[in-house]
Amino acid sequence: MTAWQDRPQVSAAYLNPAMVATVLAAAAAGYRTERQRTMIWPLAFVVAPLVLHRSTRQALPRSTTTHLASWVSRNALLHTGFAARARALTPTVREGLRFGLRHGVLTVEAGGLSGAVGRSRDPELRQLLRSAQLVGRWLAKADQPGTAFAILGVEP
Numbered sequence: 001m002t003a004w005q006d007r008p009q010v011s012a013a014y015l016n017p018a019m020v021a022t023v024l025a026a027a028a029a030g031y032r033t034e035r036q037r038t039m040i041w042p043l044a045f046v047v048a049p050l051v052l053h054r055s056t057r058q059a060l061p062r063s064t065t066t067h068l069a070s071w072v073s074r075n076a077l078l079h080t081g082f083a084a085r086a087r088a089l090t091p092t093v094r095e096g097l098r099f100g101l102r103h104g105v106l107t108v109e110a111g112g113l114s115g116a117v118g119r120s121r122d123p124e125l126r127q128l129l130r131s132a133q134l135v136g137r138w139l140a141k142a143d144q145p146g147t148a149f150a151i152l153g154v155e156p
Contacts, residue, residue, distance in 0.1 A: 015052065015089075020096025021105040023051050025115025026129040028106065030136025034064070038112025039136060040145050041097070042156035047139070048093045049085040051132045056082070060131055064138045069151050079153065086154050 027047040031039035051057055056078050061071055072079045097113075100106030106115045120126050142148040149156055 015092045017095045017099030018103075018105075020048060020052070020092055021100030021103070021115075022117055023047065023128060023132045024093075024096060024100060024113065025105050026117045026132035027051070027136035027139075028113045028115040029117065030133035030138075031140045032114065032136075033133075034137040034140035038109050038114045039140070040111070041108075041113050043139055043145055043148070044097060044113065045086055045090060045093050045156070046148060046152060046154065047132065047135050048089045048096070049082060050135050051128065052089065053078075053085055056085075057128070057131050060134060061138075064134065064141055068138060068142060068148060072151055083153050086152075 024044050024047060028039040049056065059075050059078055097106065100115065101108065106113055117129055120129065139148050
């Protein structure tokens, strides 16, 4: 990982470990809402590029009734760069997972991630967390987690 003082200001703000951990916790909470069980931890590496990439986040559906495969086919341009974004965010996600586990934002239960987040007064953060919860619920609708990885063109 790049030292904090060497990171671009925007990157340091949006990709800091606390922010990533909070996004993952919101997704894990959404996953639990839908599936009544914890989110498998490799999905964290899918959540981050879906939620933290502004263009992708803005293209997310409004509800989980849109199937992931349908969304991918309608957003081919975003899908094209998804694997590269996921790969680029891997160290950031690992850092966020470690931070979240160390500070109690995330917990491991039954081999999966669990998390809960409070409410924010900041409208941009609120939107980010809503998107993360939606993605968590959306990924929970896949029959198997591997289905989501396959549709998105990445491997766990």
